[in-house]
Amino acid sequence: MSITRQWAAKQQRALEILIRLKRLYPDACCTLNYETPVQLLVATILSAQCTDERVNQVTPALFARYPDAAALAGADLEDLERLVRSTGFYRNKAKNIQAACRTLATEYAGKVPKRMEQLLTLPGVARKTANVVLAHAYGINQGVTVDTHVKRLSQRLGLTEQTDPVRIERDLIRLLPQPDWENWSIRLIYHGRAVCKARKPECAVCDLADLCPSAELAPAETKKVNSV
Numbered sequence: 001m002s003i004t005r006q007w008a009a010k011q012q013r014a015l016e017i018l019i020r021l022k023r024l025y026p027d028a029c030c031t032l033n034y035e036t037p038v039q040l041l042v043a044t045i046l047s048a049q050c051t052d053e054r055v056n057q058v059t060p061a062l063f064a065r066y067p068d069a070a071a072l073a074g075a076d077l078e079d080l081e082r083l084v085r086s087t088g089f090y091r092n093k094a095k096n097i098q099a100a101c102r103t104l105a106t107e108y109a110g111k112v113p114k115r116m117e118q119l120l121t122l123p124g125v126a127r128k129t130a131n132v133v134l135a136h137a138y139g140i141n142q143g144v145t146v147d148t149h150v151k152r153l154s155q156r157l158g159l160t161e162q163t164d165p166v167r168i169e170r171d172l173i174r175l176l177p178q179p180d181w182e183n184w185s186i187r188l189i190y191h192g193r194a195v196c197k198a199r200k201p202e203c204a205v206c207d208l209a210d211l212c213p214s215a216e217l218a219p220a221e222t223k224k225v226n227s228v
């Protein structure tokens with residue numbers, strides 16, 4: 001099969017996976033709790049190496065005390081560390097949150113900017129965080145969020161051979177329609193938590209098995225899919 005046809009087949013498979021994910025998780029949404037773009041930015045920084053559930057336990061007290069960029073910029077760093085401690089890497093996270101909020105307060109009138117290149121200048125903000133904030137705070141699909149679930153599932157589903165998140169994102173951007181970039185990630189995260197778990201994927205009950213080259217259940221079909 002020519003490279004062009006192989007790519008078209010892969011794209012077709014990605015679209016079918018997308019359709020199924022929408023059917024499987026119709027109400028999927030960002031699971032972090034927040035009320036403003038600044039709070040979403042902070043919650044997303046806290047979610048690094050931590051579950052959204054844990055972040056949601058921490059943010060009510062944090063945002064009650066420091067509700068916006070100005071308050072977080074002027075917070076006592078030790079108090080900030082204490083409030084975010086249970087999310088792990090708390091010193092670094094508190095430092096980044098404060099530094100990012102100081103930049104927001106001084107350069108963006110306390111608001112989160114809407115451009116990727118501006119967001120990437122904020123301490124503690126890489127493409128993953130920027131994609132989440134742009135998509136959920138402003139409805140801007142600037143890229144595909146690649147977290148640990150999206151990385152693992154995109155690899156298992158044979159949609160990328162890359163290991164670096166930025167390169168994985170580049171592959172996914174080429175395969176998926178732009179309006180679906182963020183909802184792809186959200187739904188893949190749901191599927192990663194529920195079925196395609198890191199240690200033991202539950203291929204026997206997976207609705208994507210016939211489209212997945214890594215499916216343990218259907219070796220014959222797997223071979224066929226694997227070749228595209």
Ligand code: SF4
Pocket residue numbers: 153156157195196197201202203206207208209212213214215216
């Ligand atoms: S078939 Fe298995 S490896 Fe493939 S997506 Fe489903 S659970 Fe993951």
